[in-house]
Amino acid sequence: MEDKKSNKMAGKQSILFANPPVIIAGSSVVGKKEGEGPLASFFDQIEEDPMFGGTSWEDAESRLMKRAAELSIEKSGFRQEDIRYLVGGDLLGQLIATSFGIADLEIPIFGVYGACSTMGESMALGAILVDGGYADKVLAVTSSHFAGAEKQFRFPLAYGNQRPLATTWTVTGSGAVVIGSGDMGEETAGKNNKNGVVKIKGVTVGKIVDYGVKDSLNMGACMAPAAYTTISQNLKDLNVLPDYYDRIITGDLGYVGKDILIDLLKQDGYDISSNHMDCGIEIFDRNTQDTHSGGSGCGCSAVTFTGYIMQKLTRKEWKRVLFVPTGALHSTVSFNEGNPVPGIAHGIMVEAC
Amino acid sequence: MEDKKSNKMAGKQSILFANPPVIIAGSSVVGKKEGEGPLASFFDQIEEDPMFGGTSWEDAESRLMKRAAELSIEKSGFRQEDIRYLVGGDLLGQLIATSFGIADLEIPIFGVYGACSTMGESMALGAILVDGGYADKVLAVTSSHFAGAEKQFRFPLAYGNQRPLATTWTVTGSGAVVIGSGDMGEETAGKNNKNGVVKIKGVTVGKIVDYGVKDSLNMGACMAPAAYTTISQNLKDLNVLPDYYDRIITGDLGYVGKDILIDLLKQDGYDISSNHMDCGIEIFDRNTQDTHSGGSGCGCSAVTFTGYIMQKLTRKEWKRVLFVPTGALHSTVSFNEGNPVPGIAHGIMVEAC
Numbered sequence: 001m002e003d004k005k006s007n008k009m010a011g012k013q014s015i016l017f018a019n020p021p022v023i024i025a026g027s028s029v030v031g032k033k034e035g036e037g038p039l040a041s042f043f044d045q046i047e048e049d050p051m052f053g054g055t056s057w058e059d060a061e062s063r064l065m066k067r068a069a070e071l072s073i074e075k076s077g078f079r080q081e082d083i084r085y086l087v088g089g090d091l092l093g094q095l096i097a098t099s100f101g102i103a104d105l106e107i108p109i110f111g112v113y114g115a116c117s118t119m120g121e122s123m124a125l126g127a128i129l130v131d132g133g134y135a136d137k138v139l140a141v142t143s144s145h146f147a148g149a150e151k152q153f154r155f156p157l158a159y160g161n162q163r164p165l166a167t168t169w170t171v172t173g174s175g176a177v178v179i180g181s182g183d184m185g186e187e188t189a190g191k192n193n194k195n196g197v198v199k200i201k202g203v204t205v206g207k208i209v210d211y212g213v214k215d216s217l218n219m220g221a222c223m224a225p226a227a228y229t230t231i232s233q234n235l236k237d238l239n240v241l242p243d244y245y246d247r248i249i250t251g252d253l254g255y256v257g258k259d260i261l262i263d264l265l266k267q268d269g270y271d272i273s274s275n276h277m278d279c280g281i282e283i284f285d286r287n288t289q290d291t292h293s294g295g296s297g298c299g300c301s302a303v304t305f306t307g308y309i310m311q312k313l314t315r316k317e318w319k320r321v322l323f324v325p326t327g328a329l330h331s332t333v334s335f336n337e338g339n340p341v342p343g344i345a346h347g348i349m350v351e352a353c
Numbered sequence: 354m355e356d357k358k359s360n361k362m363a364g365k366q367s368i369l370f371a372n373p374p375v376i377i378a379g380s381s382v383v384g385k386k387e388g389e390g391p392l393a394s395f396f397d398q399i400e401e402d403p404m405f406g407g408t409s410w411e412d413a414e415s416r417l418m419k420r421a422a423e424l425s426i427e428k429s430g431f432r433q434e435d436i437r438y439l440v441g442g443d444l445l446g447q448l449i450a451t452s453f454g455i456a457d458l459e460i461p462i463f464g465v466y467g468a469c470s471t472m473g474e475s476m477a478l479g480a481i482l483v484d485g486g487y488a489d490k491v492l493a494v495t496s497s498h499f500a501g502a503e504k505q506f507r508f509p510l511a512y513g514n515q516r517p518l519a520t521t522w523t524v525t526g527s528g529a530v531v532i533g534s535g536d537m538g539e540e541t542a543g544k545n546n547k548n549g550v551v552k553i554k555g556v557t558v559g560k561i562v563d564y565g566v567k568d569s570l571n572m573g574a575c576m577a578p579a580a581y582t583t584i585s586q587n588l589k590d591l592n593v594l595p596d597y598y599d600r601i602i603t604g605d606l607g608y609v610g611k612d613i614l615i616d617l618l619k620q621d622g623y624d625i626s627s628n629h630m631d632c633g634i635e636i637f638d639r640n641t642q643d644t645h646s647g648g649s650g651c652g653c654s655a656v657t658f659t660g661y662i663m664q665k666l667t668r669k670e671w672k673r674v675l676f677v678p679t680g681a682l683h684s685t686v687s688f689n690e691g692n693p694v695p696g697i698a699h700g701i702m703v704e705a706c
Binding site: 115134337 | 447462482561563
């Protein structure tokens with residue numbers, strides 16, 4: 001099969017796959033609170049133990065990620081040794097949830113960091129590796145854990161700090177997908193995969209966008225400009241209007257960031273108010289779960305994708321989705337030195353098969 | 354041009370490019386101590402000010418990285434807007450040297466983390482993006498800063514702790530390369546690039562390898578098993594012996610790690626004692642610079658590559674090099690919780706043109 005190099009670059013920042021890779025299987029493992037939210041019925045596993053059987057919050061997250069990784073491989077019908085490369089990361093300094101979580105799998109790994117946009121980055125690179133013929137199967141995975149994230153970025157849980165209304169709640173969850181070649185034919189189905197597959201048609205790689213927002217407890221405002229930049233560029237690169245997509249789904253802007261995003265896109269003449277969705281808004285019930293602006297964390301977009309969004313696509317309720325995990329490039333060191341929180345967002349074009 | 358997918362996967366973990374991408378230009382910016390070492394004459398810029406004109410160690414590293422990134426673009430003869438994607442990262446939690454260092458460049462970015470192996474990971478992904486036709490030019494960059502690394506991973510400088518003899522000294526430096534398509538013809542030369550180019554023939558993606566070493570002040574011992582695994586797999590995947598390469602060059606094993614690596618490879622019947630080199634050993638003078646086991650950090654392998662190794666290749670003194678940046682997946686949190694320090698190493702096959 002020919003695959004002309006020049007065909008794959010679309011516009012300024014986007015890639016369109018000539019022969020779109022497919023997501024053979026996705027897994028979603030979440031914590032108790034996520035299992036009490038509106039998406040509960042879509043998740044594969046809800047774990048009541050916040051420690052996931054481990055001895056520290058970091059250990060808990062490692063175990064959580066490993067479980068999601070193994071489950072996605074199992075659901076794909078392939079074996080661990082069939083996965084050529086793994087692309088993944090998490091929010092913790094030096095990606096320790098990942099380093100300790102998936103070492104046992106013994107799969108060669110590209111460690112990535114894009115804050116809460118990591119699932120987008122992992123899926124983009126995974127699709128590139130498969131489409132380009134560098135791997136036949138790639139696992140993309142990410143995770144976050146409420147307690148580990150609070151410990152690292154904010155306050156110890158025992159301190160019981162008040163949370164401003166603009167804050168989001170870090171999702172305890174891990175999502176993983178197995179990406180395979182679009183031309184693998186019947187093999188794609190896998191022996192355990194009765195649920196159908198989803199195509200990755202293209203990606204829009206995000207830039208770091210810094211509007212100077214310094215409030216790390218309002219990450220929606222920090223990330224909305226990045227989501228705006230990526231979505232607007234995707235529409236320009238593809239020369240389409242927002243209604244090309246059944247849904248444009250951001251990762252974790254929450255209620256505050258959603259409004260900013262919709263306003264920013266109007267400046268470019270794009271109205272996404274009728275087909276925008278945000279994983280952070282969907283995953284928790286605002287009225288009963290006390291999560292203020294919504295959910296956040298790498299796991300938020302990951303499990304909403306592997307749980308909810310994939311099901312909508314495989315059931316053909318949606319045909320085309322622009323999935324845009326959003327990340328706040330936030331560190332306590334940079335924050336304490338008075339720096340703003342830049343954002344980044346990667347766009348993944350997913351379609352029903 | 355046809356590019357059959359199945360040709361690119363070599364053995365279990367390696368990729369061989371059908372039409373190898375080229376490194377159009379490389380840049381090396383280092384601190385004062387590195388500028389007093391044996392490789393001084395090979396570096397592009399030696400900066401006397403440890404703050405690089407900034408206000409904090411993190412700010413210093415951001416400025417250092419930005420300077421290396423801009424210099425490599427300038428040396429390539431292309432413009433900033435010609436670079437389609439950037440792949441890069443650093444050692445600091447949440448990659449803040451990178452987030453703040455290269456945001457101004459406004460290039461879509463894949464943030465990566467592989468500890469001190471990051472230059473290998475960045476170059477591997479950069480070469481894949483170019484070879485696969487997803488980008489025409491990609492910038493791969495990484496950095497480290499002695500003071501920022503000590504502050505994050507060990508002790509405040511003012512504490513004046515004693516350093517065991519197995520410790521390495523984090524290099525203050527940043528290296529960047531511009532990778533372009535192997536078939537871009539005369540354009541590769543660029544108007545400023547009089548120095549010739551280097552081919553990236555293939556890569557071997559590393560696994561996380563954990564031998565249970567818990568001494569974070571002996572990173573050579575933590576990383577040597579990962580270097581061993583990657584080098585041994587590269588030789589097997591390509592079905593070659595060590596003398597296929599003029600040099601097999603690890604990132605920052607230092608004197609302690611070098612010995613372990615050579616011993617481990619002997620178990621597999623490979624003797625690399627005559628053609629092994631370690632960037633951490635080359636960059637400092639053991640007798641006069643008080644750096645104990647050698648240099649380390651993302652910048653160590655990056656500047657040794659862009660400074661020294663690239664010159665050896667463009668001058669045809671070496672024909673083939675296996676460049677193996679090594680990383681210790683170390684975090685103070687995981688260390689303080691009693692965990693070992695796993696290692697990772699990515700192999701990049703570089704050749705003279």
